[in-house]
Amino acid sequence: MATALIAVLTAAYVLCVLVRLRDGRPWPRSCLLWWFAAVATTIVALNSPLATYSGNLFWAHMIVHLLLITVIPALLVAAAPIRLIRSSSARTRTAVTSAVSSTPFQLLTRPAVTVPLYAAVLVTTHLTGFQQAMAQHMWIHHAETVLYLVTGYLLLLPLLGNEYVGRHLVFPLRAATIIACMVPDAIVGVTLMMSPHIIAPAYSRSRPDWGPTALADQTAAGAIMWVAGDGLMMILILVIAREWVATRESSFGGWLDGVRARATIGANTAALDDDAAALDAYNARLAALHHMPRPHHQSEESVHDDQPHRR
Secondary structure, three states: OHHHHHHHHHHHHHHHHHHHHHOOOOOOHHHHHHHHHHHHHHHHHHOOHHHHHOOOOHHHHHHHHHHHHHHHHHHHHHHOHHHHHHOOOHHHHHHHHHHHHOHHHHHHOOHHHHHHHHHHHHHHHHOOOHHHHHHHOHHHHHHHHHHHHHHHHHHHOOOOOOOOOOOOOOHHHHHHHHHHHHHHHHHHHHHHHHOOOOOOHHHHHHOOOOOOOHHHHHHHHHHHHHHHHHHHHHHHHHHHHHHHHHOHHHOOHHHHHHHHHHHHHOOOHHHOOOHHHHHHHHHHHHHHHHOOOOOOOOOHHHHHHOOOOOO
16 A cells, blocks of 8 residues: 555656656756665665564664654655645645644744654554554554654755745754754653663563563663654755755855845945845946947947846
């Protein structure tokens, strides 16, 4: 079932890319690569020896958990499927814009909602009887998979890349949100490491002969949750920092351009609040100069050199 769904979604993604290419609108190759990376990681998490042992060993389950709630959502956000669907046609543009602008979507992607949701999911699925129940009922296992993917995707959607979400959080708030998520990672991990009691006895009854003892298995799972979980969050912070540095918002580039334009053109500061206004004023100034009487020594080439152009 999962494999079929992955195949359908991949076919839909590739079809949208082909539609853009047919219309002469290229799609970034990096996004396509991120999509296939997400697909490959999902297959590893759901249909691989690691996925098989995740039902018998707590530490293997924890690795799958991190793939589902952090790695795969991050790759999906980088693939920008929402932006791709929105740009496919006028109809999809209207539908996606309406959905993204809706109150439920805006609410579900706010850090004030996603961070508590992330913390609640971690605590509920690891420090309660959830793991024991999951080992006894397959539908709970499937529900956990969906819960992890949705929770991670909603959390990272407004934080990474340039996916279309209707609004963009400032970079310091993005980094602060990731840092806040490191707290429940550490709490859950340390609790599992330090607990003298077995939280999910089902793992001890189904573990392979070569596997660790139940308590050692739980301790290893806690260490993976803490170290690897926070390690992944640190990587995401570095990604956000890189995006911050690469964006003109991170520096005073736009502000300096405005100061330069005001000093050169002599326009009112209220009229040059952004780069676009500065460029319009610059072009208007050049147009006025173009119609002024020119000295006889000024060549026609020098006039053409002053024609406005966007940097």
